[in-house]
Structures are given as C-alpha cells and as structure tokens.
Amino acid sequence: MKYLLIYLLSALLLHASGENHQVKIIEKIISEISIDKKIVIWSDNKKILSILENNSMFETTQRCNSATVIVLESKDTLPRKCSSKHIFVLNYKLLSEIPRSFGALFWKKGRPNIVILEPRVESQNIKITKDLEPYLEERVW
C-alpha cells in the first residue's frame, strides 16, 4: 500500500512496528529458556499477548493462573495468585520490586536492553541457552 496518508499515520504504524519488534525479542528470549513445565504465556499487555497468540510460536492464555511464564509490564496488574510463576518484566525497576522476575527487556539511555539475572534463573531452575549468556548479570543495579 502506498497511501500518502502514511505521512499522517506514520506514528501509528511505527508504534505497531515497534511492538512487533518487541514481541520478536520476547519470543526469542523465551525460546532460549526451558522450564520444568510446558511454556504457556500470559501478559498484562494485551497487545503483546495478542501478537504472541497470532504468531503461535508459544501457547498463550487469557488467564494468568493457567500460565507458566508471565510477561509483565506493570506491578499493579500482577494478580497475587500468579506472583510465584516465572516472570519476565518490561521495566528494569520491576526486577527490584518483583523478586520472582528472572529477566527484563527495558529501555535505558535510549536503547533497548536485556538483562537475565543469573541467581534467579538458577533458583527457579530455568535453563538458558548460550545465546542468553551475554545478558547474564549477577544482581540488580
């Protein structure tokens, strides 16, 4: 489609494109981990959940309780009953606020970053591939 209205709607289109890239990274990270159970994802970000669902790389669920991995944007939207699941966060601060969170994709200094916390991965018995090793850190700064 070559609509010149793309000038006017570019912000919306770019927003959608950015979300797709974000989800690609989340998918890639989750594909590089293995846990005791089958990976079933729930997210408090409905757009991310919807893209994950359509990509069908992983099973997703609309109910947090049925999930094994949670992709979390806000602490306020994490149901208490799900706080013991494997949690991947989208904000660096949440790593400090949610002790069960094992990793994060977040913006810092104008760039997207990935952090996987080694002690938490080990304590939750999450196995990671070599691809995630460059992003391992010992602690939350």
Next chain:
Amino acid sequence: MRFISLFIILTALLFSKGLELDNLLKEYESSESLYKKTKRENAGYLLIYSREDLDKMQAYTLTDVLKTVRMYTMQVNSTGIMGMVNAGAGKASMPPIKLYIDDFEVSTAAQRNAFDMYGNMDIYFVDHIEIYQGGSSIEFGNQPGSMVVRLYSKDPSRENSVSVELSTSSKSDVNLRAVDAGLQGGYHYLLYASSSKTNFEKQYLNNKELSRDEVKYQAHFKIAQDDNFVVEADGIINKTDIYSGFGSAPTGGDVTRAYGYLSAIKYFPDNLQLSLSVSQEKKDISNTDEFGIRLTDATMSKDIHLHVTSNTYKTSIKKKVINGNNDLLIGAEFQKKSLTTKAYDGFNSNVEFGPDSIDIYMLFLEELYNINEDNLLAFSAKLDYYKDNFDKSSTEHSVRLGYTRILNDAWKTKIFATQRYVYPNMMQKSFAPPNYKVNPDLDSSYVSMISGELEYLTKKNRVVLGYAYKELEDTIALSKIEIKHVNLPDTVYFKRYYARVQHHFNIDNKIVAEIFRAYKKVYGSPKSGALIQVFNTFDKFNLYNELVYREGYTFDHGMGDIKTDCGYDYTVALSYNVDKRLRVKIKGENLLDKASKSVIDPQGTIQVSALEKRAILSIEYTY
C-alpha cells in the same frame, strides 16, 4: 577435513545465533527511533541527524551538526561569535533561520538570529535533530524562516538513567555535562546541566592579542504527562572574549549573552493544543580599543559598553481536524517583544533607537489533501499583523503550495512554491552596535521560491536531487553609504542545486555523500560545498569519518577584495564501549587545519576557522 568443515559451520551458526538477539535489539531500536515519529516529510526538504548519527559523530555542540548542513557555512565574526552564513551571503547577513527546542521556538530580539545564542549550545540532552530547508511549513510556527532546525530532547521513558560526561581537549578545554531522565509517579522528567570552558588559538592584530575564549553554562528542565501537558524551562549563559571587537587594537572586553525561557503546552481532546511561553534575553558587550572604535558620527571612542535586555511573550492555539483525505491545521498566535536599553555608553553624540516594543498577531492554516494514493497536495497560508510602538504597522502574508507524488515503489518527488516575507529584526530596526545605525522605517523583504526534490529510496540506498530558484525583493542589506540597513530596490536572484547519496551497508554501517552549489550575483561566502560522512560500528567500537568541503570565496570588507582558500574540514571520532556503563571517546576536529576560513580584519591578515583543529577526549558514565 569433514570435522573441520563441520566445526566451522557450527561455529558460524553459533556466532550468528549469538548475534541474533543483538540484531533484534538493533532493529527494535531503529524501528522505534524518535525521528520516525516526529519528522514531517511534507514540511520541507529534510535532513535528519538521528540519535545514532549524533552519537557516532560525537556531536557535542549544535555547531558540530550545523557545519555539515548543505548551503550553509559556519563563520565567526569580529566579536568572536559563530553564526551560519547562507551560500553566497556576507557574514554580516542575518539569515532568518529558526531554531526549535522541542516545541519552543527560540525567538530573539537582541541577536541576529537564535543561533547567535544557541548555535554553539551543548546537545547532550538532545535525542535527534531535524533540519527543514526550502521554506518551512506553517505548522512550524510563527515567522517564516529560510531554514528550520528542530532539536528534540531525549524521551525520558527511554532514558531511565543518569549520564555524566567529562571532556577535555588539546586546547585545555573542560566540559562537564549531565542528564537525568526517567519516569516518576506518572510524569516524565528530564534534568540537564552543562558547563564548559573553550579555548581558541590566539591571533594578533596591531600587537594586541585577540581572544575568543568562552565559558558557557546551560540547564534544561522538562516535565510532561502523556497527552496532557509539557512544561519546559531552559537557561543559557555564554561569555566570549571580545576578539578583535569593533575596532582594530582591542585592549579588553567581552560579549555576554544570556537567554532563558519557560514554555508550557496543554493538550486537549480532539487535537487541540494551547501554548504559553515567556522568554528573556540579555546582551552585554564591552569593548576597549587603543586606537579607538569608529562610530557612525565619524568620531572615535576608546571604550564602549552596550547592555540590552528583551522579553518575549507568546501564546498560541492550534487545532487539527482530520477528516477522510483531509488534514487541516488552523491556529492563531500572539507575540509581544520588548527591548530595554540598560546601557549604551561611550558614544559622543546621541544614539538613535528604533521601536522598543512590537506586537504580532498571526492567523494560519495548513491543509493536506490526498488526491489519491499517489498524490498529496499541501497548502499553507498565514496572515500576520505587526504593530510597533513607533506606530508603524504592516500586514504581511505567506503562502505555500506543495505537491508530493509517488512515482513508483522507489521514486518520489516533492515540489513547493512559496511566497513569504522576512520581517526586519530588532538589530536592524531598534538598536544597533556602534558600527551602524538603526533604521526604524525598514520594511519587510519578500521571497518567492520554487523548489523541487526527486528522491530514490530503497532499503539500502537513498539518492536525492534538489533544486530551488529564489527571487528576493526589497532585500535588507547593510548600506556602506548610509551606514544602516536598507531595502535594496533591485531584485536578487538565487539558484541552488544539491545531490545527496546515502548507502547503508548494513544496520551499523553507512556512507553519506553530498554536493551543493548556489548561484547568486554577489558572493561573500562559499557558494559550493560537499560532504562525506562514514558511520561504522565494529563490535564495541564506533568510528566516524567526516569531510566538509567549502569552496574558497572573495570577500570585500571595505579595503578591497580578499580571497580565502578552499576549506577541507576533516573530522574523525572513535568511541569504545567498555561495558554497559562506561564509554571512552576520542575525536579529532578539523584535523587538516584547513576548514573554511572567516575574514576578521579589513586587510584580511587574520583568517580563522569557526572550529579549530582540536583533539577531544571524553569519558561517559551511565548510572
């Protein structure tokens, strides 16, 4: 052998897998680049300096960017202040270039244009820069400009950090800058401060040392809430040694320029926004000279002191209506500028001043209409009413018609026809330095321009060919006979061409090459130039190479023609990311020491580059 092959293949696979996440991160960063959200393709001929570009360029100041902009050359004047001169214009000219910091237009009453104040500002808090040439869009605010430079501050939601950078140079400069930005309780905030001391090579004239060393302080504060409001404040103080000043044997003096503003924008539903801002500036010049400074009444003064302050108040309302294929922007703006002369000492007869207050009322609209999927029409109109306290009033208008056509998947063309005016500034009408008089009766000059750009764009390549033809009537120029700015009766013609080629080798590496040439009857600055930029990333290293070429030019300073050599400004910048927090940078500016020269004295014995040969070492730490 088979084992070796298998090993190589596995290693390659492993290596490529390891890079996959890094590449995804880079693609994510690139897709989310802020400039992609802020740029307005239909608002002119666009040059973009993305955050990644600025980062690799190690662009510490706005000058580092402006010196690469086609059709312009950075020059320094006799009071040590750097400014941009349009191809073919003299350095005494005051090109109507507009500067925006986010949505605030830096308007000045006491300077030639905003770049006298902010041209050399530190840009550590800036995310990216957009430059629009070819007659700006009405969307970009009040008075029309020949070029619009828009700086966008870093987005706090993507910063979430405190960064501090310390630089020093081969000329013993020291520059400290810091940014703290992030989210707090639902509000985005950004705090920035910088302090710098810059030294320049000393020149000698009539056995007097000429110094343009400067100290500069700047602070910027922004607080915003999504879709609700933005409040920004900025303050800058710049103190420069007087250099040769207004005479020829300076014994002391300096130029202090200070500017501060507070700006607020409130966003309402249905694309309605209300803006309010207040700004204040100060200009203080002291100049002592052993031989004396020639005044406009033909007498001499050995000690002058000028001190002016000005206030500007602005309010505007804008509404955007999007309906089917129409995108209509309508708005109104009011500005009040006032000037106070606090000191004008050292003159032997009464100095004439022009109006010290002016009110401007503006109405504007811009319509974008999609004729069909391949054709877009843009129409802008603006009506402005000026009234000063000398009871002189005038009504001016600007119109702009634009047409964009997509020829096929790769080719696109843009054409703009513009009629606009340039209202005289207060340094021409209201107060003047000692070497010329004011002209309160000065009228606007008028510009008619037709311009076009042809673009070829693929995933890896971008080629742009541009052309413009301009007619200027009632041009404002400094008359050596009347010693004041006057409207010239002749029509001045101006043509320009440029070509720009950009090739992306991959997401990390690209090359930019550009040439331009301007045709004008009178030449007082380089009329042609070229640029080569090479951006590279190797693992943790960023490398940047830049060559800015400007043709030599002939300049008459009142003592006959002076010729300058061609300018070759070669810059190289290398940075190394030690880890996620620490970065070390080294940069060499004007390494050949052959950048385009400005002529300082009438005899042409002192010719200097705006940016001198300099090596800069920086350390940046992010918390």
